[in-house]
Amino acid sequence: MIFAWSILGAMGAAFLAWPLSQVLPRLSGWILSLAPLSIFFLLLGEIGSVSDGAAHVKSFAWVPSLNIELAFRLDGFSLLFALLISGIGTLVTIYAGSYFNGKSTADKGRFLSLILAFMAAMLGTVLSDNLIVMFVFWELTSLISFLLIGFDGEKSEARASALQSLIVTAGGGLVLFAGIVLIGITLDTFSVSEVLERAGELVASQLAGVIAACVIVGAFTKSAQFPFHFWLPNAMAAPTPASAYLHSATMVKLGVFLLARFDQVFATLPGFGETLVVAGSITMLVSGLKAIRAESFKAILAQSTVASLGILVMLIGLDSEVAAVATVGFILAHALYKAALFFCAGTAIHATGEARLANLRGLGRALPFTAIATILASLSMAGLPPFVGFISKEYLFEAQLDSSWAIFPVVVAVIVNAVMVGVAGVVSIRPYYWPTKTPTVVEHGETPGMLVGPMALAGFGILIGLFPAIVAGTVIAPAASALRGEQIEVSFGLWHGLTPMLALSVIVVVIGSVIAIWWEAIHRRLAQYDRFFSLLGDRFYRSAIDSTLALAASSTKLLQNGDQRRYTAVVVLTVTAALAAAFVSMPDFAFLAAEGDIRFAVVAVLALMVLGAIATALVRSLIAGLVASGLVGFGTAVLFMMHGAPDLALTQIAVETLLVVLLTAVLLRLPARRRHSRTGGERNRDAVLALGFALMIFVALASVGVSPIDLRLSEYFANASYVEAYGRNVVNVILVDFRAIDTLGEIAVVAFATVAAWGLLRGPAKLIRTKD
Amino acid sequence: MSLIYAFSVSALMGVGIYLMLSRHLMRMLFGVVILSTAANLLIFVSGGLQAVAPPIIQGDMNILGETAANPLPQALILTAIVIGFALVAFAAALVLKAYGTIGSVFTDDQNDAERLGSPFYEEGPRNG
Incomplete structure (x- = not known):
């Protein structure tokens, strides 16, 4: 069970990255790539152990009192993801090493460290068997992706995009956490394996709908599904190696991973599959249109990624048996070609310093190998034989035709796949081979580090397409079996005969070619509908953020406005309201207990004190106010005397005398009072507030006599003193x-x-x- | 009698609050003085006022007599009086110092730490 240690290995490499980049700045990418590479081969060795659909669980005690243990699970599906994460991670590390060669070693070290830490978090997410542990890793991926997207922190665009992705994905993560806690309450376990076994119990529980909704929100935010689709294209502010890793192969697929895992649980829940199919289809259509509208090279790829995620979500929602195979196949195919395309886009942008696709021309001569890799990856993306993309697309159509759904998803899939073909044609031919008189100026050519990734991925894509048996029994079948929860035979082959799927593929290619050829025209036409597309963008996100900030600003202005009087008023009002609430909430409240005989001498003293206090408030002169307030103090002393408290009376007289001396000394140095510090209206409001406070005190004090005084302490002191x-x-x-x-x-x-x-x-x- | 006491103490407290809401530092201080005195009285009244003999054990007895006043509130109030005095004395020193350095005894002039009306000196950059 060595797989669980791979997470620790990746973390260790992340810690090494920075110092290594300081010591060996040019080679650090190559050296560090050994860590993910060895994890990749280590995981390859596990293929045999999961090929029969088995799942291995390894757990260490962590928080046993809360049912939380560091439990890890390896089955076909998590192995597929772990292989993609470590395999593409290897290539990303090498690529990033070369990509950052022109930058400072500090930047390079920071980036490599983040990428490897991200890989550790990703591995943790897919390998966790405990939902709480998975959630911790899940949010860790959100946090690290925030750092990666905002890597160029000096650009405000990068900061805003990073914040947006963090708010959306981490916020969705919190919703997912609510769902996880509800699962724990319902089943009294956080173990993924146990949840999968007791799926029927979970679906039958009352909370099933809420749990499913929480899981869906968590997955949709992570995988950028409508209506949370807007953050992913903005996240292209990240350096390209990060985009290749985060947005093609791994992080955004975590939502898909989660849904696929829980589809086994919720498949029988009414509305679950339908929600996925509808949301996936909307996402596909919206991002397909936006891909044609997009201008920057990376944005086009990002939009097509969102569309691909929509396809995956829709596939998970379908109920046909072959959908599991289609899902797994498409995850693999998409990871291979999209990562390659991002690498190629990064090379082109890096070499020219130009990000807009329209300005990239005639690069085939300067970047020959990148151009070839782009073509190969694009053909796979277009779903043409003999590439793996073709096989996965055939399965996609088969899953749709097999399902209980009518023609609707098929039509959407045909349109979106046609757009993919168009995108593939445009991103591969236009920048490299489109005839032009003025090729874009290239600052530098290709470097080996920047070629390994795209060439390996594109080559692997065609290799699997030609010899699908390499992956069919080893990776695809175990993964699909893990998804279905039962053994599935997979015939992952290039040629399926003259089937309806082939006919659909032909239609897709024809429409796609039209889109590719008329790209400029369609692009210009779509570019006119700004108003419509702004509704599909992050407008609602922005207005939500803006109104939150506005609310914060106005509430701060209200409560923290710097005026001492207002602060005091808030405190007084709160105390008054709390007292009033306490009185109202008392069920049988008896108050106004009149007791004791009236002693006229005491009444006279009290009257004098109240008059003195009122005079203090009314007189204009401060010295007169001091004298008037002295009446209150000395009156209190007399009261103490009259009620058997000679010590208090003595102290009060002494203190009062000192106070008068002291305050007089202070007043002598202050200017005479010239103006009111409050306006008339303010004084009236304060009087009302003071009156309300006094009223509550009166009610409280008048009712003190109702309940007998607890004299136990007094009696103890009375008896024990002597x-x-x-x-x-x-x-x-x-x-x-x-x-x-x-x-x-x-x-x-x-x-x-x-x-x-x-x-x-x-x-x-x-x-x-x-x-x- | 208890109602008269309740009325008087609450009236003192009301005046104390009214004065504390002033923006003139000395009037705030008067408010504190009156409010703390009223608070002492509140404790005193809550402890019961029926007995009027001082809580002193007579020479021929080992325990306090039945007619003696409740000693517990008195002990509490004795502490409170002294603490209240220390508070007012220190606050008066602060007022004096504040007037000496800022030249004003109004709280709305003493806004170096916190600007009036808005906590922000300028609007920060909006997100995005």
Whole structure:
């Protein structure tokens, strides 16, 4: 079970990439490619063990209390993905090594490190047997792709695209996580193998529909299906090696991987397959049209990638048995030719510094091998014999004709495949062999590192096309069997006889050729419908982001507006509202408990205090306000005296006296009050707020007497003061004996306040700014 | 009597809040003084006011007599009075310093850390 360690191997290589690129800048791509290459061969060795449709699971304990273990699963389907990831990863590493030769070694090291880390995350996602572990790797791919797309961070376009892809894919990942948690709640397991075994139980549960919807959203965001199709073409801001890896072979296919895995579970759920077929078809049509509209070389390829993903999603949704074979075959064929095409596009763009397809002309002479690789990959993409693309397309049509669906998916598939043929023709012939008088200036030719990838992939495409037996029994059949959950015999062959599928292929090629020849005209015609196509773009994403930012800005203006008065008001309002809510929510609330005889002396003191307080608020002069507020303080002291609290009265008098002295000293240095700090309206609103607060306090305090006071602590102190602490003044004993540490803390607070005040006031104040 | 107490304490608190909402630093400080005094009274009133003898154990007894006032709120309030004084004293020092360096006792002039109206000095670049 050595396959589980491949993830660790890729991570190790990622850590090595940066230092290695510093030491051996020119060779680091070649050396680092040994890591994915050895993983590839290691996985090749596993082919025999899964050929009978078996699945191997290896697990290590991780969080046993939460049912989470580091469990890895290898079956035919995950092996196919792991082989693609490591195989294309090898070529991408070599290619990137050459691609970044002109750039700084720091950039090169960073890029290689990210690519290898990305490969580790990808391997983790496809090999995980625990859904939580898979989710961790899944989000890791989103994060690393964010870094890769935004690699040229100094370009605002790259930053925006990176952010967009992160928000869409990681956001969808969170929805997927919700689905995973629901699966865990329903089945009490996160193990993929167990979920596949107990599929019937899951589908029968009440949450089945919600779970399926969550999985679909997660997969659609990752695989750029309508209505989340907009982020992938924008993600072409990434350096081309990253595009080749992320957007052709691997990351965007993760959604397809997930759907294919769960199709086995949800196939019997009503509406699941239909949703996939409809969404896939819409995606195919939209991106097919946008491919013809696109101007940049990479954008055309990106749109055709989205269309291919739509084909895959639709295939998964189909219910015919051959659909599994078609899915697997198309995943393989598409990965081979699309990665090759991205490599070639990258070479052409790198060599000329020109990204628009219309400006690339006559490169066949300067980049001969790239041109050949492009032609080979394009022919596979066009689905012409003897390439693997032809075989997979035949299977696509067969799966559609076999399914219970009517003619609708077939028509969509014919149109989109015709567009693919058109795209293939345009991207292969126009930049390289189209007759021109002014070929684009080439700054440098091909380098070996930039040829290995496209040549290997294109060559492999034709090799499999000619000898399909190489993959039919070893890779395709186990993968398809793993998808169906039962052993399938696969006759993956070039010639199937004179079938309806062949007729459809001929139609596709004819329409496709027309599209290729009239490309300019169709392109110009479609370019006119800006308004319509903006609806199919990321307009809704943009408006959602913009309105979120606007909401944040306005709420910040409202709540964080820098005015102390507003902050205080918010606090007061919150307290008042919380008190009011507490009162309202009390079921049988009795309040206004009038008790005790009225003592007129006390009433007089209280009246004096209230009057003093009101006077403080009303008088204009600050000194008069201080005097009036002194009434409150000294009145309190008198109250304490009248209610058997001589210690409090003494302290209050002392403090009040000190306060008057201190505040008078401060007031002497301040200017006399000249203006109101609040407008009349503000003062009225504040009065209402203060009144509301006072009302709540009144209600609270008036109802205190209703419930009896808990006197247990008081009684304890009353009984223990003399017996245990030998003090007769109970208040004093509490402070200096029972709660001595608290009192020490209090003394410390006073000491700190003194030190801080002294620190503030020592030395002359330096005026840094004048107001008024 | 309890209702009169409740009315008085809540009236003091209302005035304290009203003053604290002012933008004049000294009036805010008056508000704090009145509010903390009222809070002390609130604790005092909540502890029960029926008994009026000081909570002192008589010479011939080992425990507090039945008529003595509740000692617990008094101990709490004693702490609160002192802490409240320390707070006001420090705040007064701050007011003085702020006036000395900024030349104003109004909070809406003291906005060096946070600009009024908007937390942003300028609109940041929009996404995309």
